[in-house]
Structures are given as structure tokens and as C-alpha cells.
Amino acid sequence: MENTLGKILIIDDNEDLLFAAKMLLKKHAKEVIIEKNPKKIPFLMNNGTYDIILLDMNFSQDTTSGKEGFYWLKQIHEMDPKAVVILITAFGDVEMAVQALKEGATDFILKPWQNEKLIATLSAAIKLKDSYNKVDKLTKAKKVLEEDVNKPFNDIIGSSAAMKNVFSIIDKVAKTDANVLILGENGTGKELIARAIHQRSLRKDNVFVSVDMGAITESLFESELFGHKKGSFTDAKDDRPGRFEIANEGTLFLDEIGNLSMPLQSKLLTVLQRREVTRVGANKSTNIDIRLICATNMPLHTMVLDNSFRQDLLYRINTVEIYLPPLRERQDDIPTLCDHFLKMYCQKYRKNQKEFSVSAQNLLQKYPWPGNIRELQHALERAVIMSDDDVLDSRDFFFLSGKPVAQDAPESSANNLNLEDVERNVIQRAIDKNGGNISKAAKELGLTRASLYRRLEKYGL
Template sequence: MMEKELGKILIIDDDEDVLFAAKMLLKKYAKEVIIEKNPKKIPFLLNHDTYDVIMLDMNFSRDTTSGKEGFYWLEHIMERDANAVVILITAFGDVEMAVQALKQGATDFVLKPWQNEKLLATLTSASKLRKSYEQVDTLRQTNRQLSADQQDNFGQMIGDSPSMRNVFAIIDKVATTDANVLILGENGTGKELVAREIHNRSMRKNNIFVNVDMGAITETLFESELFGHKKGAYTDAKEDRVGRFEMANKGSLFLDEIGNLSMPLQSKLLTALQRREITRIGTNKSIPVDIRLITATNMPLHEMVHQNTFRQDLLYRINTVEIHLPPLRERQEDIPTLARHFINNYCKKYQKPPISLDDSGLQRMKSYGWPGNIRELQHAIERAIIMCDGEKLSEKDFFFLQQTMHQVQNEPSQPANNFNLDEVEKNVIQKAIDKHNGNISQAAKELGLTRASLYRRLQKYGI
């Protein structure tokens, strides 16, 4: 047997001689051996750590041979951890009772006095069983996450503009490495598609790609979502949970909207990335993780570092390579190709005959600013395909784009006697953004704000 093969073992027995003998034997083969003579401390021990194998005596009170105490604590352990691997310690005359305990969740039993070789063989099998339970749990939750992440985004990158050719060239160079990648770009420019493309071209392509929207994770659930938790770690922790880091082991972890993290959460994330290990809430057990990290944001991280709203050491950690995605208004030559791609896909999705795009429809698209970028283009074409009755999409099928361009100009201006500062500021910001067709840098410059300050106001007013 290789040394330290057994993991962490907890032994509960009221006989100090038994505890001492077991610890002396097993310390050579186990990572850690914890002994306890008082079974009433079991709840405390289970709340503060996890164990690969638990050895449990059947009787604790003097002159008691009924095994009731053993059954009681076995039930208590299994309630707290359905995957617990419990080996019963019993006397020869209690074998029938031990067999009954197996039916109630125990894994095996050993007889006192035990044979060392047989005990080691039993514990080795039990330790392997525990590992298989953990692997099954991880796979089950990973599959659930994969199913939840499946969505019809017509996932492929399209474009032949100079700016997109530059993006493709960077992807070609970085994909086959394990370098951390930071993807920068406005909302709707396809940051997730780039992340998936990097993963699909990497050496990890046969393993999982885990996508996490950091902007949707609350402060209180951050550690649970990313690092996982143990059942009972907090009020709503009704079962063991595998975190996203653990799910992504051997694969790629994509952290979208990383610029939204508060400074305390940035610190926790940095610690996990530096140590390359995580600890589930409610345990002291460190779990090593091997991930390829890809992050993305629409926020100006470099400016945020100067404003002390984003950690410089975290930025260094995540941006070994940066990829800047251009907004759609700066790659208008790609609009015809993108439009045809989405038209074909939505015709298939809605079981419509082939539909083409005429010159007037294409011109309307090229004259529009696309503040929502490719995502807005995709949704506009989906709407047009649903409403279309003919074989061509023309300018009239995209009438709503014109409304979007001028909706703020057509709205009544703020009443002269409205002195609500928030309303006035919101209205001015909206007009600046519309004037510059969604270009945040230009709007911020006209407003006399930094990009970071403007982003905070956009978030504040829900623009």
C-alpha cells in the first residue's frame, strides 16, 4: 500500500487503548487520523470538517451490548452526509447487529481485536468508495450545469473586417496555451463566443467549459457559487454543493462581467487563483483545481485600477493576454454576413421558407448605430423573421430600428419646473449616449466624465 492513500480518517471509540492502537497503525497510511472517545462531539466534528472514512464503535456505555448507541450515531452521521463512509467497530458477538447496521447505511465492519492487514484492506476499499461518491456528485452537478447553460445562441464567430481578423489572429496564438485571457468589449459584442472559441481550440477542449455571470452573483452567495458548500454550512444549504471552480477542473472557467466584483470578492477570487485550490464553505479541506481562466467585462479595468475600484494584482493575474472586441458600428462591413447568418438560422428555427434581405433592408441596418451590438442585431432579425409574410426582408421590416434611434428625441423633454437632479442627470446621459450611437467613450468625454464614472451612472439609472 502506498503511503497516505487513506485520506482523512475519524475514529470514535470510548476505549482509549483502541484509539491509540488504531492511530499508531494508520498514521503511516492516512493523511490525517482524528480520534475521539466522546460520541457527543460527532455533530461538532462533522460541522467543521469532512472525512474520507469514519470508524464508529457500536457501544459506548459500560456493560452495554445492545448497539443502540451505534445505531443512533450512524443515523445521525448519515443524515448529515448521505455519502459518508462508515466502518463499524464491533465485538465478535455483535456480528448480526453489524449486518443490520449495513442495511441502514454502514459500509462495512471490523471485529475487535482486528488483524492489521484486514483492517487496512477494509479502509482502503472504503476510501476508494468515498472518492467514487465524490466523483459521481461532481459529475451529476456538472451535467446539471451543462444542461442549464445550453442555449441556442447560434454559436460561431463571424466576420472578415480588419478588426475581427486581428481578433482571430490573437485567438489562434493564445488558444493552444494555458494563458489567462481577458476579453474586453461592449455588451453584445460576443465575448462569450470568443471564450468558447478559445476553449474549443485548446488542449482542454474535451473537458468542461463553465460559464459564470459574476454580475448575477450576490455578495452572500459568491463563495457558495464559486467554491461550493457542505450540507448544513448555512441555513439554506440543504445538500452538498460543488462550486464552479471544482466543476471546471481540467477544463475552462469563464468569469463574465468580472468588473462588477466588489473589492472584498476580488480578494477572495485572487486568493483562489494564486493558491490554485478552493475550500468549500463548512469544511477545512482544501481542494486543488486545475483550470484555464478566461474573463470578460465591458468595464474599463485599467481605469478602475487607478481609481482603486479594481485590484491591480488581480488584473495582472487575469490578463496575461487581452482581446479587445470592436463594437458592431466599427465593423459595418460584417453586417451583411452576420445578417444572412441569423436570417438562415431563424428561418430554420421557425420553419419558414428561405428569406433574403433586399438592399433597402441592408441599408437600414448599416445606417443604424447598434448600441446593443451583435446581440441587438440578432434580436432585430429574429423579430423581423417572425413578422415577415413575404420572401424578402426590406426596410419596412426594420421600422422599429428607426424608432429606437429617435425615441429619445421624440419623447417630450423634461418639464422646465422639474428640479429632480437624478431625473435631469439620467435624461442628459441618455441623450449623450444616443447622440454618439452608444459609444461610451465619446459620451463620457462630452459629459466630462471618465468611462468608469459613466458606467456607474448607467448602472445606477438602469440605462
């Protein structure tokens, strides 16, 4: 039973009782804190957390009303609503015990107590505390899941060479706990890939927590990711776990990680190295056990060379790297994606199942989709809503007509010897040939990865 009672705080004006209790309980508790003056309770509560609090009901001589105990019980619960408090008194009766329980006490014991009975009472209390913590964690995890459930999560669709390469990497990495970095333009489905990895992992029965790093301000970064204690800043009205704690034993997905400033990168790196977080305003750390997946549309390797992204953080997050190709590099998947979204939105908006005319198919196939799958999805949804016909033609996608239509890449022939066009075409062909694998494409081109990333950014590939 050693160290099974956690951290205990005892407040009583009888010094002999305090030391006797500490001697008894230190064999069974992780730590025992004793205090004679109840006025120090606010200080003690603000500078530590306790698994069990033993609180005397009477601090004034010849007082048997228990009013002081009830007063401090109320103060403790205002500071920590989930505190497990056991009231102690030498003048207890059934009526006072009932009132104590109504006021929020966990239990009620009389002094002098029997040691075995005290240990049994505290053991029951610590089990109750553990159940509170589990319920609290499940409630917060459920809230995160409910927030995420409304986000679109469709099966990954694609049979192109580039997507087959992505699927192969997912199959290899999913069952491990390796950190994964997903690179790709906006709208390519990076979060979908992250969820697919989680669903195929050993953590699939635990929570998947998604965080948009680009939407978190510098001032709220630590609070959102690491959590905070009540009163640690103006709007901190309650204790709140951060996303790292909520994702414990599950998967944490940090999207748009390339948007972090250097100071925030440093704070994130520290947490990843130590595998523990400290809430804002707290004095103790909490161990974390997460599977980390990050994503960005920014060229992190180039940013390392420019000293705008930490190299050690990049090494930490990209044990395995997945390049998610833009839609223009996987045109073979466009018809399948179009059919999928057409069926989905016809069902959603209770419309007859529609189909595409040849002109619509040609337009959708040739259009470059700068917004990638997200743009394609929105285009299909709009067309289904606005069209009254069972056949969608090019006129139902008039809003795309003013945008540039994809053209064949310029060939390095006698008719076009522009060096930039030739280089762009060669790079595009290398990327396509290697299924979007940057490392293989760079090796075939005789370039370093960083050099290839700079050229990809230069040509908008």
C-alpha cells in the same frame, strides 16, 4: 501503500483499541483521529471531513444490541450523506451485518480483527469514497453543462480586419494556459470568444463554467464562487462546491468582472494567487487548477487610475488582452451575420427560407446597432416570426426606424473644424486601421492606453 487511506476517524469506547488502531493505521493514512465519546461526533463532523469513519456499535457496558451504533450511523449520514462508515463490534452476527448495510454502512468488521483484513477493508472503502467523489463531481459538472447548453453557441462569424486580428490572437493563446481578458461592449459576443478559446485549448475535454459576476450579490459572492458547507448560513442545506471547484481542470469564465467591488476584488485576487479555495464554513482549503478567462464592457485601465479597480488584479487576469470590436466597427460582417441569423430562425420556426430586399439590406447595413450582434440577432428573429412574406423589406424592421441611423464620421475639413469631431474621427480611423488593437492605435496616436480608453469612453467608441 503509505498515506493511501486518507483521513480516518475512529470512535470507540475502548481506549486500548483506539491507540492500537491508530498505531497500525498511521503508517497507511494521511491522518488518524480517535475519539472515545460518541457524543462528540457532531462537533467532529462539523469541524472536519473524513475519508473513512470507523464506528463502534456498542458503547454501554454489556450491551450487544448495536442500537447505539445504528443511532450514530444515522446521525453521521444526516450530517454527511456521502460519509463512508464501517461499523465495528465484538458481537456481530449475519443479521446485524445485513441490517447495518441496509442502514447505510459501507462495511462491517468484527473485533478483534486481523490487521491485514482491516487494511484490506479500509482500502476497498477508500476506493469507494473516491468513486463517490468522482460521481459527485461529474454530476455537478453535468448540471452546469445542462444549464449552459441552452445558451446560444453559434460559430464566430466575421472576415473583417478587426475580426481577423481577434482570430489571430485566439490561435496564439488557446493552446496555452495564459489568463485572458476580453474587452468589448455588451452584445459583441465575449462569451462566444471565451468558449472558442476553451474549445481550442488543451482543456477542451473538461468543463467550461460561465459566471455572470454582475448578477452575483456581495452576500452570495463567496458561496457561489468558493462553495459552502452545510449549515454555514440559513439556506445552506447541503454541502455545495463553488464554481472554482466545479471548473477544476477546465476553464472558468468570469463575465462582467468590472462590476466587482473592491472588497470582492481582493477576495478574488487571493484565490487566484494561492490557487486554492476555502468553502464558506470550512476549515480546510481545496487546490484548484483552472484556466481563467475574464470579460467586461468597462474601461478597466481607466478604472485603475480612478482607484476603482485593483491594478494587481488587472495584471493577474490580463496576461493576454483581446479587444472585441462593436458591430459598427466591422460593418463588412453585417451581411454575413444577417444571412446566418435569417437561415437559423427560418429553420427554428419552420418557415420557408426568406431573403432580404434591397431596402432591408440598406437599412440593416446603415443602422448603428448599439446593442451589437445581440440586437441584430433579436431583430432578425422578430422579423422572421412576424413576416408572412418570403422577402423581408425595410417595413419588417420598422421597430428600428425610430432609432438613429449611422452617419459618416465627420471629416476634419474646412467645413467642420470642431476639435471634438476631428479628434473623434482620428481616433476611429486609428482603431479601424489597427483592427481594433488598442495598444497599436494608442501608439500611433501618441497616447497612453489609459488616455485612449478615456477618449473612447468620452466619444462612445
